[in-house]
Amino acid sequence: MTLELWNSFATFGTFLVIAATALAALVQLRHARGSNQLEALNEIRESTERPYFRDALQFIRTELGEKLKDPAFRYQIENRAAITSENHPLIEKIKMVGNLYEDMGLLIKAGFLDRELAMQMWNVDYYWGVLAEYTAIARRQGGDDLWENFEYLAVLVEDWNAKHPHGTYPAGMRRKHLSDPWLAVDAQRAASLATP
DSSP states (O other): OOOOHHHOOOOOHHHHHHHHHHHHHHHHHHHHHHHHHHHHHHHHHHHHSHHHHHHHHHHHHHHHHHHTTHHHHHHHHHOOOOOOOOHHHHHHHHHHHHHEEEEEHHHHHHHOOOHHHHHHOOOOOHHHTTTHHHHHHHHHHOOOOHHHHHHHHHHHHHHHHOOOOSSOOTTTTOOOOOOTTTHHHHHHHHHHHOOO
């Protein structure tokens, strides 16, 4: 065997080692990215399940609409220096929810979270709608960049929901039959509550 042939084998062997190393590095990076996404998703999910966050969501769903009818409350949203000790905890609840969704939107926009996975996990569009009036008032002073990533996320979710109006259950897949023995009784009760 000539020296040139040995040199060719050595070069080819070196190429194989470098290619295998590069492939292993790519696989490792993919696993690391997936692991980081899972960690971020779990942290967000844990945040949304904490009692103080659930309390904030309850306030937003049930009491915020009524609070926004108060001109003094609206003034305090627009003018942070005027926030009273009574309204401070309420505004902090609103900000906690909005800021979490703002962070989620940023992570998705930057590519750190998988968009499809996030769309299926959280119905952010609902909370954007509930917080729309508050956001409009806060943006009077804060500008349109206030919660812009939350808005971006809400638009993504709205588009995703329009694309998947019946969810993402695989087409053609057999479904489980659900029995609803209380349907007639509950419908009758709801009808009795609706009539004065």
